[in-house]
Amino acid sequence: MFELNLNLAQEIDKAQTFDLIIVGGGPAGLTAGLYAARYKLNVLLIEKSFISGGQLTGMETIENYPGFSEPVLGQKLAQDMEEQAKKFGLKTLNAFVDSLDLQKEVKEVTVGDDIYKAKAILITTGTSSGKLGIKHESEFTGRGISYCATCDGPLYPNKKVLVIGGGNTAVKEAIFLAKYAREVIIIHSGENLTAAAPVLEKLQAETKIKVVLNSNVKAIDFSEMNNKKFIIEDSSNKHTETIEADGMFIFVGTTPNTKLVEGKLELEKGYIKTDCSLQTDIPGVYAAGDVIVKELRQVATAVGDGALVAYKINKYLSKL
Ligand SMILES: Cc1cc2nc3c(=O)[nH]c(=O)nc-3n(C[C@H](O)[C@H](O)[C@H](O)COP(=O)(O)OP(=O)(O)OC[C@H]3O[C@@H](n4cnc5c(N)ncnc54)[C@H](O)[C@@H]3O)c2cc1C
Incomplete structure (x- = not known):
C-alpha cells in the first residue's frame, strides 16, 4: 500500500541569493531540480500544492513512462522524483508564487510578503485542463x-x-x-x-x-x-x-499557467516561447515542460526538458 508523505517545512534563508529558483514542481521542475542539484547549484523549487508532482498527482496510474513494466501510481512516481532530487540537495518550498521580477540581474520571486532572489529562474508551471x-x-x-x-x-x-x-x-x-x-x-x-x-x-x-x-x-x-x-x-x-x-x-481546451509572465515574456497562444536551450527572451530566464511552445506534452518530454534546461542553466551560470 502506497503512503503519501507530506512535505515537512524546510528552513529557507530568504536573505541568500540562490543560483536558481524553479517555479512549479511537476515532472519538468523536479527533474531540473535533480540535475541542477547534482551540478552543485544552490536551487530552490517552489510548488503551490502541498505535494509536488503537478499533473502526475492527478493520475491514478501512468503506464507509458519508461522503466516500469507495470502501471505506476502517479503520486508514487511524483514522490520518488521529489525524494531523489532532495537527496542531492534540492530545497523545496510549498507556496504560491504571486509575481516575478525578471528584468534585474538578480531576479526576484514574490511569495506573499517574502521575496526570494536568484541569478536564474526556471518556469515550469505546466498547464490546466479545461x-x-x-x-x-x-x-x-x-x-x-x-x-x-x-x-x-x-x-x-x-x-x-x-x-x-x-x-x-x-x-x-x-x-x-x-x-x-x-x-x-x-x-x-x-x-x-x-x-x-x-x-x-x-x-x-x-x-x-x-x-x-x-x-x-x-x-x-x-x-x-x-x-x-x-x-x-x-x-x-x-x-x-x-x-x-x-x-x-x-477536450474543452487547455490553459497554460502563464499568468505570472504575461506581458513579461514572449508568449505564443499563451505558451512561453523558448530557444533550443529552453531560454526565454530574457537572459537567465528559462522555461520547460508543458508550459512552453511544443508538440507533445507528456511526462517523458517534460522530464527530458528538465534535464536539458538544468544543463543549459549550469552553463549559463558558469559564464556569469
Ligand atoms: C488527466 C491527465 C492524465 C495524464 N496522463 C499522462 C500519461 O499517462 N502519460 C504521460 O506521459 N503524460 C500524461 N499526462 C500529461 C503529463 O501529466 C504532463 O505532460 C506533465 O505532468 C507535464 O509536466 P510539467 O512539469 O511540465 O507540468 P505540470 O505537471 O503541470 O506541473 C506544473 C506545476 O506547477 C505548479 N504551479 C503552477 N503555477 C504555480 C505558481 N504560481 N506557484 C507555484 N507553483 C505553481 C503546479 O501546481 C504544478 O504542480 C496527463 C495529464 C493529465 C491532465
Missing part, C-alpha cells in the same frame, strides 16, 4: 474521466467512450480512441464541429465514431462503476437523455 464544471468531475478524474487520450486511451479496449468537445484536439483524440474503443461518441455544444477540414475528412472515414451536436453533459452518475451514466442535454429543446458508457474524455 473542465466541464459538473459535479463529481474531479472526484472521478482518472476513474472514468480523462483529459488525455494518449495517456488513458489504451485503458479502454473494446469499450464505449464519450469525447466532449468539437475542435481539432477533440476530433483527433476521438479518432485516436477509436483504435481501442468499440464505440466513440463525440458530444459537442455547437451546431457544427470546429475542427479543421483535413481532420474532419479523417473523421468521415471512421465507422466507430458517432457525433452528437448541440448537446452538453449536464451530470454523471457513477454510483455503479461498471454501469456509468452520463446525462446529456440537447441545448435546442432542453431534452435530456442518459447514455451509458465506460468513460468520458474531455
Whole structure:
C-alpha cells in the first residue's frame, strides 16, 4: 500500500541569493531540480500544492513512462522524483508564487510578503485542463474521466467512450480512441464541429465514431462503476437523455499557467516561447515542460526538458 508523505517545512534563508529558483514542481521542475542539484547549484523549487508532482498527482496510474513494466501510481512516481532530487540537495518550498521580477540581474520571486532572489529562474508551471464544471468531475478524474487520450486511451479496449468537445484536439483524440474503443461518441455544444477540414475528412472515414451536436453533459452518475451514466442535454429543446458508457474524455481546451509572465515574456497562444536551450527572451530566464511552445506534452518530454534546461542553466551560470 502506497503512503503519501507530506512535505515537512524546510528552513529557507530568504536573505541568500540562490543560483536558481524553479517555479512549479511537476515532472519538468523536479527533474531540473535533480540535475541542477547534482551540478552543485544552490536551487530552490517552489510548488503551490502541498505535494509536488503537478499533473502526475492527478493520475491514478501512468503506464507509458519508461522503466516500469507495470502501471505506476502517479503520486508514487511524483514522490520518488521529489525524494531523489532532495537527496542531492534540492530545497523545496510549498507556496504560491504571486509575481516575478525578471528584468534585474538578480531576479526576484514574490511569495506573499517574502521575496526570494536568484541569478536564474526556471518556469515550469505546466498547464490546466479545461473542465466541464459538473459535479463529481474531479472526484472521478482518472476513474472514468480523462483529459488525455494518449495517456488513458489504451485503458479502454473494446469499450464505449464519450469525447466532449468539437475542435481539432477533440476530433483527433476521438479518432485516436477509436483504435481501442468499440464505440466513440463525440458530444459537442455547437451546431457544427470546429475542427479543421483535413481532420474532419479523417473523421468521415471512421465507422466507430458517432457525433452528437448541440448537446452538453449536464451530470454523471457513477454510483455503479461498471454501469456509468452520463446525462446529456440537447441545448435546442432542453431534452435530456442518459447514455451509458465506460468513460468520458474531455477536450474543452487547455490553459497554460502563464499568468505570472504575461506581458513579461514572449508568449505564443499563451505558451512561453523558448530557444533550443529552453531560454526565454530574457537572459537567465528559462522555461520547460508543458508550459512552453511544443508538440507533445507528456511526462517523458517534460522530464527530458528538465534535464536539458538544468544543463543549459549550469552553463549559463558558469559564464556569469
Ligand atoms: C488527466 C491527465 C492524465 C495524464 N496522463 C499522462 C500519461 O499517462 N502519460 C504521460 O506521459 N503524460 C500524461 N499526462 C500529461 C503529463 O501529466 C504532463 O505532460 C506533465 O505532468 C507535464 O509536466 P510539467 O512539469 O511540465 O507540468 P505540470 O505537471 O503541470 O506541473 C506544473 C506545476 O506547477 C505548479 N504551479 C503552477 N503555477 C504555480 C505558481 N504560481 N506557484 C507555484 N507553483 C505553481 C503546479 O501546481 C504544478 O504542480 C496527463 C495529464 C493529465 C491532465
